[in-house]
Amino acid sequence: MKQELDLYSINANRLEKEILNRTSFMSNAKWFKLFTEIENEKIKIHSAHIKFLLPDRTYKFHFGGFNETGFGDVSELGPFKFNEIEWILIPAKHETERWNRNEKLASEIIFQPLEKLEQIMDALGQFEYNITEEGLKVYGYK
Structure with missing residues (x-):
């Protein structure tokens, strides 16, 4: 137990x-406000990636x-x-691979609602973000 606390x-x-x-x-309030508004608007985000401050890798989110x-x-x-979130990236498109037994079929591509997310952030207040070909990245820290 002591080692866990340490x-x-x-x-x-x-x-x-x-x-x-x-x-x-x-801040906690800004993250909470953003996630609450995304939920209230029933915006479906199919895939996202998160980068924390300490581990030097990204995770599906x-x-x-x-x-x-x-x-x-x-x-x-x-x-x-x-306060652990360095940034969250929402890719411009989400790809779902499709298979028929051992044969790879054409993937399903879903474009994510980046414009709607940008409108929400602009309406809620000041957010540090950018949109590139990769997607929309919201920064907690730089």
Whole structure:
């Protein structure tokens, strides 16, 4: 038990140091407001990627299961707080591979609602984001 607490403390300290070295663009309230509006507008996001401040890799991310401070233990990522998010990328298109036994069929391409997401962010207030060919990236920190 003591070792678990020590690892938690070490991670919390590393996170705090990393936050102090970055420019912050989001607060718990802004993340919560954004995710709530996406949910209220019933916007379907088929795929997204998230990058946390500490692990140097990205993860597939699914919207849902959040509260005022972060996400609960509802996905393969486990629970996490909003202040851990470096950025979230919503790709311009989502590709679903299709197979018929061993034969690969043409993939299904779904264009994601980036314009609608941009309209929501502009209506809600100041968000640091950009849209490229890759998709829409919302920054928590830079």
